[in-house]
Amino acid sequence: MAFPFPDDALFLGFDSSTQSLKVTVLDSRLVIVTSEIIRFDIDLPHYKTKDGVYRDPSGNGRIVSPTLMWIEALDLLLDKLKAKNFDFSRVLAISGSGQQHGSVYWKKGSSAILSSLNPQHTLLSQLSDAFSTKESPIWMDSSTTKQCREIEKAVGGPMVLSKLTGSRAYERFTGPQIRKMFESRINVYKETERISLVSSFMGSLMIGGYAAIDETDAAGMNLMDYKERIWSKIALQATAPDLEEKLGKLAPAHAVAGQISPYFVERFKFKRSCQVIQWSGDNPNSLAGLSLDSPGDLAISLGTSDTIFGITNQPEPSLEGNIFPNPIDPACYMVMLCYKNGSLTREDIRNQFAGASWDVFNEYLDNTSPLNDGKLGFYYNEREILPPVPAGYHRFLVDVDSGDERPVEHFDAPGEVRAVVEGQLLSMRAHAERFGLPVPPRRVVATGGASANDSILRIVAAVFGCDVYTVQRPDSASLGAALRAAHGWLCNKEDTFVPIAKLCAEGSTLAPKLAMPAGGECKFSAYTQLIKKRMEIEVQLVNKSSLESSKGRERM
Numbered sequence: 001m002a003f004p005f006p007d008d009a010l011f012l013g014f015d016s017s018t019q020s021l022k023v024t025v026l027d028s029r030l031v032i033v034t035s036e037i038i039r040f041d042i043d044l045p046h047y048k049t050k051d052g053v054y055r056d057p058s059g060n061g062r063i064v065s066p067t068l069m070w071i072e073a074l075d076l077l078l079d080k081l082k083a084k085n086f087d088f089s090r091v092l093a094i095s096g097s098g099q100q101h102g103s104v105y106w107k108k109g110s111s112a113i114l115s116s117l118n119p120q121h122t123l124l125s126q127l128s129d130a131f132s133t134k135e136s137p138i139w140m141d142s143s144t145t146k147q148c149r150e151i152e153k154a155v156g157g158p159m160v161l162s163k164l165t166g167s168r169a170y171e172r173f174t175g176p177q178i179r180k181m182f183e184s185r186i187n188v189y190k191e192t193e194r195i196s197l198v199s200s201f202m203g204s205l206m207i208g209g210y211a212a213i214d215e216t217d218a219a220g221m222n223l224m225d226y227k228e229r230i231w232s233k234i235a236l237q238a239t240a241p242d243l244e245e246k247l248g249k250l251a252p253a254h255a256v257a258g259q260i261s262p263y264f265v266e267r268f269k270f271k272r273s274c275q276v277i278q279w280s281g282d283n284p285n286s287l288a289g290l291s292l293d294s295p296g297d298l299a300i301s302l303g304t305s306d307t308i309f310g311i312t313n314q315p316e317p318s319l320e321g322n323i324f325p326n327p328i329d330p331a332c333y334m335v336m337l338c339y340k341n342g343s344l345t346r347e348d349i350r351n352q353f354a355g356a357s358w359d360v361f362n363e364y365l366d367n368t369s370p371l372n373d374g375k376l377g378f379y380y381n382e383r384e385i386l387p388p389v390p391a392g393y394h395r396f397l398v399d400v401d402s403g404d405e406r407p408v409e410h411f412d413a414p415g416e417v418r419a420v421v422e423g424q425l426l427s428m429r430a431h432a433e434r435f436g437l438p439v440p441p442r443r444v445v446a447t448g449g450a451s452a453n454d455s456i457l458r459i460v461a462a463v464f465g466c467d468v469y470t471v472q473r474p475d476s477a478s479l480g481a482a483l484r485a486a487h488g489w490l491c492n493k494e495d496t497f498v499p500i501a502k503l504c505a506e507g508s509t510l511a512p513k514l515a516m517p518a519g520g521e522c523k524f525s526a527y528t529q530l531i532k533k534r535m536e537i538e539v540q541l542v543n544k545s546s547l548e549s550s551k552g553r554e555r556m
């Protein structure tokens with residue numbers, strides 16, 4: 001295959017995620033040449049984050065991350081590449097992923113600081129006073145239920161908001177977070193001249209000015225008309241006053257956000273012409289990194305959050321799940337479900353029941369049978385998004401033949417381990433089906449840290465009843481960003497939108513490879529019965545928790 005790039009070209013793709021900042025470098029044949037990572041808890045211990053975040057100890061669901069930590073991580077990551085004698089002058093374009101929904105509040109006057117950064121000093125030392133709050137609300141936050149209901153009510157109900165913006169109001173979405181900032185910290189809101197998403201924030205650092213918000217990531221705000229790809233006046237009004245000017249412009253994912261800032265040119269010797277392509281959300285970039293292009297494909301990302309997504313050209317807005325414009329194909333959409341209890345919950349069960357060892361965890365998965373003898377577990381370390389229930393563990397023993405179930409206190413250790421993995425996947429299959437995603441899919445493409453684990457992939461293949469593919473590396477978000485950097489550069493050069501499929505055709509090193517065939521443990525129909533039961537229990541858990549929270553409100 002002939003690649004349309006100069007032979008010595010390099011493309012950088014970043015991923016500013018919950019727990020780390022990564023970079024993946026692709027060459028002119030789109031082969032990975034190197035990568036680097038900064039782990040927030042380990043490499044930047046002075047911020048004292050746990051899993052990259054601060055959880056409010058009062059249990060009110062407030063979860064934030066220090067904005068400056070993300071900046072310092074960028075300083076360090078680039079220094080790490082420099083220490084490897086990385087030749088920055090070969091980089092034609094850069095793009096990146098940001099954890100979706102997280103927001104950054106730039107203080108009045110900060111655009112002047114951004115555009116005149118001194119290359120002799122770090123970004124951190126120059127930007128430490130550039131924000132009206134130093135704590136960025138992130139996607140794990142669940143403290144904005146009140147604002148969600150207010151916004152939905154103001155626009156005419158949750159379904160109206162979903163039809164308008166692609167999603168009903170979710171606590172983690174940026175619109176409700178901004179409304180909370182406006183309601184509870186009016187001075188911060190007033191002092192703010194620009195609100196960025198994590199993606200456009202990192203893009204802004206790179207271009208030395210405020211980057212536009214990418215249209216795909218903007219759909220995770222409850223503020224954009226997802227069909228027209230413009231800010232929705234109705235949603236803006238329902239959220240906070242004077243918001244449009246604080247948000248700035250929108251831009252498509254393949255657009256050039258700007259040339260790299262002189263700061264990086266002088267400090268790292270990037271070429272002046274190096275382009276920064278719009279940064280986008282981590283899930284949209286994963287879609288690009290997985291080369292997802294058929295409506296029958298389902299992607300499952302097993303990371304800090306677990307997400308399941310696919311593409312469609314006929315999106316059906318609903319009260320569950322999210323619709324985003326597709327970042328690599330303006331003609332269609334990306335549909336997604338997101339779970340808050342992903343890898344951190346799997347790790348917690350590993351620590352409690354498998355002696356903190358992945359080997360033991362995997363041995364338990366391999367030596368227990370599909371359906372787990374009816375042991376159904378619901379493990380929520382954090383308040384979950386799907387279903388919306390508070391933190392807590394719930395265990396049931398289901399008689400698979402009669403369908404009867406009874407709550408139990410514990411399972412045996414191997415049963416706990418299978419119950420967490422199987423339970424998460426059963427929930428994904430059930431909700432995916434309800435949301436109109438293809439089940440069984442043509443194939444599942446898995447990504448995220450846990451996609452490197454064959455014992456987990458075997459259960460994915462069994463529950464979804466199809467072959468499971470993976471890409472060369474489990475971090476598809478930074479890979480997808482690097483690919484989008486190359487794609488954006490090409491679109492700009494050709495002065496027209498070029499289909500990205502041209503770049504990642506079958507046979508390229510980036511094409512997904514078969515990792516686990518559907519055969520073996522295939523129990524698709526048996527799981528169908530168990531899923532019915534699981535969904536009934538889920539409804540009971542949701543009803544119980546709403547009853548308890550309304551009793552709590554009465555007592556207040």
Ligand code: XUL
Nearest residue numbers: 099100139282305307338
């Ligand atoms: C998606 C979501 C998470 C974050 C994780 O809606 O909230 O997947 O993007 O970084």
